[in-house]
Structures are given as structure tokens and as C-alpha cells.
Amino acid sequence: MVTITLLSDFGLTDPYVAEMKGVILSADPDLTIVDVSHGIDRHNIAMGSFILETALPYFPRGSIHVAVVDPGVGTKRLPLVVVCKLGVLVGPDNGLLVRVAQKLGFKAGYQIDSQRFKGEKISATFHGRDLFARTAAKLADGLRPDTFGAEVKELVRLDIPSVHVSDEGMTCTVLHVDSFGNVILNLGEGEFLTLGLHEGRSLVLNTILGQLSAPIFSTYSEIPSDQLGVILGSQGYVEIAMRERSAAAMLGLKPLDRIEIRF
Amino acid sequence: MVTITLLSDFGLTDPYVAEMKGVILSADPDLTIVDVSHGIDRHNIAMGSFILETALPYFPRGSIHVAVVDPGVGTKRLPLVVVCKLGVLVGPDNGLLVRVAQKLGFKAGYQIDSQRFKGEKISATFHGRDLFARTAAKLADGLRPDTFGAEVKELVRLDIPSVHVSDEGMTCTVLHVDSFGNVILNLGEGEFLTLGLHEGRSLVLNTILGQLSAPIFSTYSEIPSDQLGVILGSQGYVEIAMRERSAAAMLGLKPLDRIEIRF
Amino acid sequence: MVTITLLSDFGLTDPYVAEMKGVILSADPDLTIVDVSHGIDRHNIAMGSFILETALPYFPRGSIHVAVVDPGVGTKRLPLVVVCKLGVLVGPDNGLLVRVAQKLGFKAGYQIDSQRFKGEKISATFHGRDLFARTAAKLADGLRPDTFGAEVKELVRLDIPSVHVSDEGMTCTVLHVDSFGNVILNLGEGEFLTLGLHEGRSLVLNTILGQLSAPIFSTYSEIPSDQLGVILGSQGYVEIAMRERSAAAMLGLKPLDRIEIRF
Structure with missing residues (x-):
């Protein structure tokens, strides 16, 4: 059925x-x-x-x-x-x-x-x-x-900016904030891997709290308490997350906000 | 099944x-x-x-x-x-x-x-x-x-006042406020048509903000920004609505409140 | 199926x-x-x-x-x-x-x-x-x-204290607060009956508001307005409840809090 x-x-x-x-x-x-x-x-x-x-x-x-x-x-x-x-x-x-x-x-x-x-x-x-x-x-x-x-012939488009990459870093757009406060970016799995990003590396986020370091992890529970982490999430996109806290609330981020990330 | x-x-x-x-x-x-x-x-x-x-x-x-x-x-x-x-x-x-x-x-x-x-x-x-x-x-x-x-033999009744109509206007009761903030009144489709109400006419609402004009529209998106409209809604009742805003919040209306409407 | x-x-x-x-x-x-x-x-x-x-x-x-x-x-x-x-x-x-x-x-x-x-x-x-x-x-x-x-061989345990009973009373733990504000305790139906508790008796709760009397009732609607009642609830556990109000809000209780009850 x-x-x-x-x-x-x-x-x-x-x-x-x-x-x-x-x-x-x-x-x-x-x-x-x-x-x-x-x-x-x-x-x-x-x-x-x-x-x-x-x-x-x-x-x-x-x-x-x-x-x-x-x-x-x-x-x-x-x-x-x-x-x-x-x-x-x-x-x-x-x-x-x-x-x-x-x-x-x-x-x-x-x-x-x-x-x-x-x-x-x-x-x-x-x-x-x-x-x-x-x-x-x-x-x-x-x-x-x-x-x-x-x-x-053609469906009405939805205007979501693509990721802008330079030598020093990239500018991403927030696609979604989930109910855990994880910030899901428009940086997809393919682009993430192409950029040579992987567990163990660390990124720097330009935030309302200044420049914050965010290492790349595999799972939420590996992120140290009260710190930020970057995860290639289950939805096929990169996420900014905290362990058992809301990264979105900490960083004041909401959908369609842009965020600068330095390599 | x-x-x-x-x-x-x-x-x-x-x-x-x-x-x-x-x-x-x-x-x-x-x-x-x-x-x-x-x-x-x-x-x-x-x-x-x-x-x-x-x-x-x-x-x-x-x-x-x-x-x-x-x-x-x-x-x-x-x-x-x-x-x-x-x-x-x-x-x-x-x-x-x-x-x-x-x-x-x-x-x-x-x-x-x-x-x-x-x-x-x-x-x-x-x-x-x-x-x-x-x-x-x-x-x-x-x-x-x-x-x-x-x-x-008889079910317990629910006491909801009926619409009171005079030459100058009518007094309606709020049946429901939906999650969009649309105010659904006890004025049904039949009564609406009997009263000669139709798109293009305008009603006057006695509200906490004074007398406000509310023209009759067919769809929410026709209501001018930040103004009130009256719509014969999809639930078979007349609604007071705003476009992409809550009419109930604007007018301080909740279920079982009464509102005077002038023709 | x-x-x-x-x-x-x-x-x-x-x-x-x-x-x-x-x-x-x-x-x-x-x-x-x-x-x-x-x-x-x-x-x-x-x-x-x-x-x-x-x-x-x-x-x-x-x-x-x-x-x-x-x-x-x-x-x-x-x-x-x-x-x-x-x-x-x-x-x-x-x-x-x-x-x-x-x-x-x-x-x-x-x-x-x-x-x-x-x-x-x-x-x-x-x-x-x-x-x-x-x-x-x-x-x-x-x-x-x-x-x-x-x-x-053995599942990971969940540490929920059992009820501690003495001659004068008992110390219970809050298992859950439901959306009505009913406070569901870890005191099960069997223990309740073993202790000789039944409708008509009254218990005394040690609360943030001091010692409060809470008679045992069969249904929520029998509890007098603005007073506390104890009910052997539908989930197999004893509940502290109020009629059409939140007992949890009144007593400031949340899951895993402990409460002393005197016979």
C-alpha cells in the first residue's frame, strides 16, 4: 500500500x-x-x-x-x-x-x-x-x-547562498537549528571532504563571542563540556554543536545567518 | 478497515x-x-x-x-x-x-x-x-x-451564545483562536451570506484599540500589511485575520470573548 | 501485522x-x-x-x-x-x-x-x-x-531510590510530573495497600510551604479547590494532585526530588 x-x-x-x-x-x-x-x-x-x-x-x-x-x-x-x-x-x-x-x-x-x-x-x-x-x-x-x-517547466527557486571558500577559510549559511540547538550549515559532506577536513583538525569560528576554536569530532559526546565542536552530521551537512547544550543559543545563531569559519 | x-x-x-x-x-x-x-x-x-x-x-x-x-x-x-x-x-x-x-x-x-x-x-x-x-x-x-x-435521551448542552444581530451591527462570540492567531467567530457561512456580506464590503470592529475598519477579503494574502481583514474561512465560520501576523494578539481576543461588529 | x-x-x-x-x-x-x-x-x-x-x-x-x-x-x-x-x-x-x-x-x-x-x-x-x-x-x-x-548478561541499571518507610512515615522519590502537574511518586500500588493506606485517610507532606495535609481520594474532582490530595493513580503509582491545578508548581517538585510523607 x-x-x-x-x-x-x-x-x-x-x-x-x-x-x-x-x-x-x-x-x-x-x-x-x-x-x-x-x-x-x-x-x-x-x-x-x-x-x-x-x-x-x-x-x-x-x-x-x-x-x-x-x-x-x-x-x-x-x-x-x-x-x-x-x-x-x-x-x-x-x-x-x-x-x-x-x-x-x-x-x-x-x-x-x-x-x-x-x-x-x-x-x-x-x-x-x-x-x-x-x-x-x-x-x-x-x-x-x-x-x-x-x-x-521550472519550479520557483529557493534562494540559499552557497558556501564561499577562500584560502583562509569559508563563509557558510545556517540551514537549520535543530531542537538540540545543533547548528546545521550549508556545507555538505562532499565539500567537507574535498576541503581536506577530518576528525582531529580544528577550525576557528568568528562569533559574537569573538574567535572561538572548534575541533572536528565524530560524535557529540566527544566534545569537551562547554566547548564547541564541528561534526559531519547525520543529515549530510556539517554541524556546529556542543555536548548536551545548545550551540545555537551560545552563539546567537538562527537559520539563514552567515558565519565565517577559518581553517 | x-x-x-x-x-x-x-x-x-x-x-x-x-x-x-x-x-x-x-x-x-x-x-x-x-x-x-x-x-x-x-x-x-x-x-x-x-x-x-x-x-x-x-x-x-x-x-x-x-x-x-x-x-x-x-x-x-x-x-x-x-x-x-x-x-x-x-x-x-x-x-x-x-x-x-x-x-x-x-x-x-x-x-x-x-x-x-x-x-x-x-x-x-x-x-x-x-x-x-x-x-x-x-x-x-x-x-x-x-x-x-x-x-x-438528551446530551449535556454546551452553552455558546448565538450571534445577536441588529440594524447597525451584530455581537459575535470567539469560538477559537488558531495557531496562526486567526480569530474564528460563531458567525457561520449561512448567516454571513444572509446578512448580505461579501468581498469588497467593509465592517467596523469595536476593539480595545478603538473602532477599526476590517474589509472583507477572500484570502489572507490579500489583506494589506498590518491591517485587519474579515474572511469567510475554511472551517465554515467567519474569521478576523491579519496577513502573516496574529489578529488575536493585536486585538487581545481569546475564546468565548464577545466582539461588536458594525455594518 | x-x-x-x-x-x-x-x-x-x-x-x-x-x-x-x-x-x-x-x-x-x-x-x-x-x-x-x-x-x-x-x-x-x-x-x-x-x-x-x-x-x-x-x-x-x-x-x-x-x-x-x-x-x-x-x-x-x-x-x-x-x-x-x-x-x-x-x-x-x-x-x-x-x-x-x-x-x-x-x-x-x-x-x-x-x-x-x-x-x-x-x-x-x-x-x-x-x-x-x-x-x-x-x-x-x-x-x-x-x-x-x-x-x-546484565543491562545497565537505572538508579532510582526505593521508598524508605519508618513508623512515622516514608520518604518517596518523584518519578514523573505529568502535563497536568500531577506528581507521580515511586510508591507503587502494592506498597500503598500493604501500608494500609486507603481513601478517607489523610497524609501529611513536608513541603517548601511547610507541613500540608493531603487526604486520600479516588478521583481528581473530589479534591477540594486549592487543596492537595493523594490518589492511587492510573499508572500504578501514588500521585500528589490538585483539582484543575498543578500540584508540582504549587510544591516546586520535579522528577527525582525526594519528599517526606508522614502517616
Whole structure:
């Protein structure tokens, strides 16, 4: 049975996520629905994008992924079905889907034409329930993605700076701060290894507290108490971390902040 | 396979919700369990009622809905099975179920007689697990609702004022403030249309900040920055909203507050 | 179909829990996954242990329970499979599993040898996804627990003081404070009854507010407003509670605090 995943900035207190699940189960009560996260900060497309691109590659090939961080709901921003090698994405064309689509192997995007849902009421303010959940259920039922509407040649981009490297160091951008306070940077595993970085070396961070040394470790528990460490983390990105403390709180860092690192 | 939904004020940190799920799956591991919300404010029956009446109509016909906001657990308040056209409700008779029962098409209510569970231990403080979850599992297994106990002619009411309309305006009550800060009023879609309200018109709100103009819009993103708007929302009720800000915080409004609106 | 439960200190905002679910569903999309709790305080092994020992006994016999509160991930602490009469536990050998293993009927423990996962990448910082979730999926597929690695004779203990009883009273330890503010003590139902405690009797608590009387009640709603009560709670332990207020906030009590109680 196909798996449908859900991500949103709705939280779990309000009825919104439950209504999406009800719509999907009303189409087929045997579908498996998995929550990826509903704790995305309100309207924070970059945060939603990060959670999608890290979590979705672990789901079964052929899963259908619904994502709703949608400040422009009801306006001209397009509702999309995005077909990838490893799964299908459903959500708004506002930058939320573009990075995970690359990770899952982008093949084609299609606009969801609301004429496809003739006879069903579609609210102007809750496409998550009225368009996206219904689309996911129809896809799970076997409807072909290219029947929802016209092809969309290019998805709306998400503007995340790349790492800037010089002889003395590099400037990175914070992609995400996790609930442990680990600071996840846009420096990926490949670049990390290419730069000759490895356990035992030490980096210097330019921070609000001045220049701080941060040796490279393999695990959080190896970092000495109250000191900073750099770790090639489990999400495929380099992290600035502390042992059993929040590095983000210590350094005053938040998503999209930039940080200079010296070799 | 039948869907069982759960709503409570237990939160998701403690073992309580997991214990209810364990009880249900121990009766039949193939049942589908969906969380509606466990973020209801502690003992807030009106909030639980609102989430139930908005979310449950989207679930498959024949679903079994367990709801536990139950400050009087273990006292004389009755445990209930409520049969509706579109589903069956299980929970305490304290006002929590009455509005959603109307929405789902009330047919009959039955007391749950704890003698039905002879030989099984029933705690005095956790009927959610020991009575309601077990009842849901038995209903899913095909047990008839009228075998649980005596018929209950009328459910305990929930006292929510209706809208008061005059020539100059109306007085509404706040049903819910969602996690975006949208203020959901007890003014339903039918009444809204009957009053001749529609996009393009503007209303005047009597607020703690004085009289404020609030034009009627279709979508949140049409509301000008830092201004108020009125929207016929996705939950079937009129909402006072701001674009990417909390209208409730701006106006100091919370559930059951009353607000005067002038035409 | 076998049920797999998950408990962690990851929270539900980050991608970590979703990645564990993706790994399990990629092995078999028809497995049922249930969240026990992901709200364990960061690295709080005692809190995780309490939620496990109270919730897991309610799940179907033969369920597989994955638990990850793992400050020592990547160090020498062992990854474990623990076979019990009523289910199988998977997680770190750091005290998290020992109490629930007793409750479920401990039979044998086995180290998870990462050589079992040859060819699959195992991060040093996220065994929840790379070792424990995969192990659970393999167990669900029928792999025998004793094939994962060498037997472990004794699990790492969790140091929770037992109740100290004298003629005048007893000293108890706080096991957990629930989201209602109820203070759950390490005084179990058996000991409570052995001591001749029962409804109608009254105890005296030595608190930061001085000596306070706390009569024994059956239900929360019987406790007079703004007073303390003692209840033999639904989790098998004695609780200090208030009606619709937080006893923990009133008394300044938190997990592992000790409290003197006079008969």
C-alpha cells in the first residue's frame, strides 16, 4: 500500500492536519499516512524545504509527499504535482519543493488545475485540505500526474547562498537549528571532504563571542563540556554543536545567518 | 478497515495517549488510529468541542471517534456512546460531544455501563484508556452501540451564545483562536451570506484599540500589511485575520470573548 | 501485522522521527508504527524510562519497541535488542530499557553488532535511524534476536531510590510530573495497600510551604479547590494532585526530588 507523508506549518493543535487526513482516508481508508513535521515555523519556506530534503529520501520509493507552507494560498502561486524518480511531491510552487525535488530526482512538474475537482467545494484559504490532500488521494488511486494540468517547466527557486571558500577559510549559511540547538550549515559532506577536513583538525569560528576554536569530532559526546565542536552530521551537512547544550543559543545563531569559519 | 480517531487534552509527552492506542491495538492490531488533536487546553470543553465539530465531518462515514476532555472523570457524569448518521462518538457527557453530534446527524445516545467490562480493571481517573478506548475497540469489532447501556435521551448542552444581530451591527462570540492567531467567530457561512456580506464590503470592529475598519477579503494574502481583514474561512465560520501576523494578539481576543461588529 | 512503537527525545519538529519511520516503512510499508512519546526532555533517561514502563505494557504481545534517549551515541555504550515475554525492546544500554524490561518479563539481551549492517552506511550520531530502526524492521521481518550479536548478561541499571518507610512515615522519590502537574511518586500500588493506606485517610507532606495535609481520594474532582490530595493513580503509582491545578508548581517538585510523607 502506498505511503502518503504530510508536512505543514499548521501545528497539531488545530483541526487542519486532521482534516487533511480525513479527506485522504475518505478516499481510501487503507492508505498509510505519516507525519513528517507540522512544526515548521509559520510561513517559513526555507525551514520546510530543509525538513523535506533531509527526511523524504528515507521513505519508500513511490511515496506521495504533501507539503503545505503556503503564505500565498488562494493567489496566483501555482498548486503543483512534481514527479521525481523516488516519489511524487504535492504542494505550492513557492520554493518549498525545489530542493527536495532535486534530491529525489526531478522528472516533471504539473500545475493542478482546480477544474479537475469540479463539483467539489474548494476554499480559497485551505488548499492543503481541498486541493493537495485530494490530489494525493487521487494519485494514490492511480491517476496519472500529467492529467492534473499543464506542465510547468521550472519550479520557483529557493534562494540559499552557497558556501564561499577562500584560502583562509569559508563563509557558510545556517540551514537549520535543530531542537538540540545543533547548528546545521550549508556545507555538505562532499565539500567537507574535498576541503581536506577530518576528525582531529580544528577550525576557528568568528562569533559574537569573538574567535572561538572548534575541533572536528565524530560524535557529540566527544566534545569537551562547554566547548564547541564541528561534526559531519547525520543529515549530510556539517554541524556546529556542543555536548548536551545548545550551540545555537551560545552563539546567537538562527537559520539563514552567515558565519565565517577559518581553517 | 474502520478508522478510530482520538482527541484529548493529554498532550503527547505523557504515556496517556500511547496507552489508549495500545489498548485499541491489543484488541485488533489492524485498526487505523488517527490523532485529531491532543493539544486541547487542559479541561477546556469548548475548545475540544470546536476541534471536534470542524474536523470530524471530514472522516470516513462509519468512523469511531473517541474524545476525552474530562475534568469530571470518576464522578457521576455519564460515559457515552453517541450514534450519528456519519459516525459514532465515544466520550464523557459533559458538553464535549453535543455540537459535533448535531453536525454528524444525531440518532441516539447510550450510557456505557461499566458492568460491560466485568473482569477488566477500570481506574477511577483514566476512563480514556479503561472505558472509552475499550468501547471503541468493541464497536470496531461489531458490538452494537445499544448493548453498552441504557439510552440517554438528551446530551449535556454546551452553552455558546448565538450571534445577536441588529440594524447597525451584530455581537459575535470567539469560538477559537488558531495557531496562526486567526480569530474564528460563531458567525457561520449561512448567516454571513444572509446578512448580505461579501468581498469588497467593509465592517467596523469595536476593539480595545478603538473602532477599526476590517474589509472583507477572500484570502489572507490579500489583506494589506498590518491591517485587519474579515474572511469567510475554511472551517465554515467567519474569521478576523491579519496577513502573516496574529489578529488575536493585536486585538487581545481569546475564546468565548464577545466582539461588536458594525455594518 | 506486528506493531512497532517509537520513543525518543527528538521532538516532532525536526526530521529525525520521520527518518526513522521512513527507514522502517522502506523495509515493509505495511508495518504499523505508533509514537509512544517524542517529548522526553533532552537526554533525560529517567523520564524516558518512566514513559516506557507505564505505556508499553498496554501494547499487543509481540510488539517491537524502539527507544532512543541516547546522549552516548557513537561511544562504547552498547546498542541492544532485549527480548521479553511480552515484546522486544531496541535501544541503547544506558539504563533506559532496564525497568521496562522487568515489567515486560526480561528473557535475554543481545548486543547489536554493526557488522550485521555491512554495506549500509551507519552514522556516528544517529543510531536511532541507522541501527535501531533498521534492527526493528529486521525483527519484524522475522530475524531472530540472537543473530544480532553476543548475549549481554546484565543491562545497565537505572538508579532510582526505593521508598524508605519508618513508623512515622516514608520518604518517596518523584518519578514523573505529568502535563497536568500531577506528581507521580515511586510508591507503587502494592506498597500503598500493604501500608494500609486507603481513601478517607489523610497524609501529611513536608513541603517548601511547610507541613500540608493531603487526604486520600479516588478521583481528581473530589479534591477540594486549592487543596492537595493523594490518589492511587492510573499508572500504578501514588500521585500528589490538585483539582484543575498543578500540584508540582504549587510544591516546586520535579522528577527525582525526594519528599517526606508522614502517616
